[in-house]
Amino acid sequence: MGKEKTYDTAVKQERAVLVGVIRPGEKPEETKEYLDELTFLVDTAGGVVDNIFTQKMLKPDRGTFVGTGKLEEIRAYVKSEEIDMVVFDDELSPSQLRNIERELEVKVLDRSNLILDIFAGRAQTSQAKTQVELAQLQYLLPRLTRLWTHLERQKGGIGMRGPGETQIESDRRMILEKISLLKGRLKLIDKQNETQRKNRTELIRVALVGYTNVGKSTIMNMISKSEVFAENKLFATLDTTVRKVVIDNLPFLLSDTVGFIRKLPHHLVECFKSTLDEVREADILIHVVDVSHTSFEDQIRVVNETLKDLGARDKETIVVFNKIDAYVNPEADEMNEDEKVTLTLEDFKRSWMAQHNTPSLFISALHKENLEEFKQLLYDKVVALHTVRYPYDKLLY
Structure with a gap:
């Protein structure tokens, strides 16, 4: 008998190269941060980044986004390395897409298309x-x-x-x-959701908000003892999940929402505004921050700007700095090993982060560190609102 044929049934990861334009005044670390995030997006979509190309320009080229010389450099690399796709960090116009595809002869995506693809794969x-x-x-x-x-x-x-x-x-x-x-x-679904929200208006409503992949779903699971899907990927949660939570003798509603991100496609923002009604109608916001991320300050700014756009910036907000176990001093690279001291909880409480964000607290949801203080602060805030709204409710006394 002849040798039996074997077939590799494993799904082949698509290999990608990334392309970004460095604009005047943009710092190198900013460019790196944007492209690191784009790399994470490709990883979340199931691909792998092979190389990154950048070009300094006053503004992107109207026809091909990057200059003709840079495009030829990308074309040569794509052809020699048999790359599957090229991903641009900004949204491309229809004419730019056509021109670039014609030149590169390979699949071309932009940041918006990539995010839409991830959403399509995760919508439940x-x-x-x-x-x-x-x-x-x-x-x-x-x-x-x-x-x-x-x-x-x-x-x-x-x-x-x-x-x-x-x-x-x-x-x-x-x-x-x-x-x-x-x-x-969507209008019909919105009406149904509005009816559901009206039926539960007697309870104080708390919403978890924050940048994508900061640990909102982990905190949701921890507080509500529910099983909300959570993983180290961007946009692990698309659908708003609402759970009834009881701390001591006080019930309230806790909702987990889709994470925010830079350069979120305009169409996606518009379409998901109804999902974010939970944010607009919440009584208290828990703004979760990944303090271990090198650009967490910028992420805070993006979230605050999005909340402002939603008309929710002035709501009662608790800033929760998560992942303190993974925090690295930004000056650590310049320190000797002996000087690299892990910050204690008291160090965090005395830091500028605590002084500039009130009220705020510091936790590690993964290692369940400082959770009792978190629950106590949340309980106090819910009690205060409940007492004002329902002064004769005997449940609290």
Whole structure:
């Protein structure tokens, strides 16, 4: 008998190169941070980054985003290393996408398309799936001509999880009709959600907010003793999860929301505003910060700006600095090993972080450190609001 054939059934990771433009006044560490985040996005989508290309420019080229020389350099690398896709850190116009694809002869994605793809793979409920599909169609509408040729070469893979070939192949009128249908479906879902929220208005409502991947779902599981999906990936949670929590004798509602991120696609922000109604209508916000992240201050700014856009910036807020067990002093690289001392809880409480964010506290949700103080502060805030709203409620006395 001849030798039996074997087949490798493992899913091959798509290899990507990243492209970013360094604008005037942009610091090297900022550029690195943006591209590190883009690398994490590719990893979350299931790909692997092979190389990164950057170019200093006053502004991106209208036709090809980067200069022709840089594009030729990328083309040579993509061809020699057999790269599967090229991902740009900014949203590309339809003409830029067509021009770059024609030059590189490989799949081209931008940051928006990549985020939409991750959302498409992670949407679980009818509402999230409808929101993502609507955002995808709005993004794809001006790019239909590109996708006709795209589909001839590409069948699946990162960036190709879409609402289906039937919508893409149909004409502009049918796409617009589908968008209208999805908007109507979302309005109906919004009305149902509004009715549900009205039915539970007697309870104080607390919402977890923060940058993506800061540990909100872990904290949700810890406080509510529920099993909300949590992992070290961006956008692990898309759907708002609401749980009834009781601390001592006091019940309240706790909700976990989708994480924020820089350069979140406009269509996605618009489509997910209904999901963020839990943030707008919450009585107390718990702003979770990953204090171990090198750019956590910038992440705080992004979250605060998003909350302002949602009209929720002035709400009662507790800032929770999570992952204190993984915190590294930013000056650690310049220190001797003997000088690298791990900060204690008291050190954190005396730091500028505590002074500039009131009220605030420091925890490690993973190692369950300082959780009792967290629960006590949250309890005190809920009691104070409950007492004002329901002064004759005997439950508290």
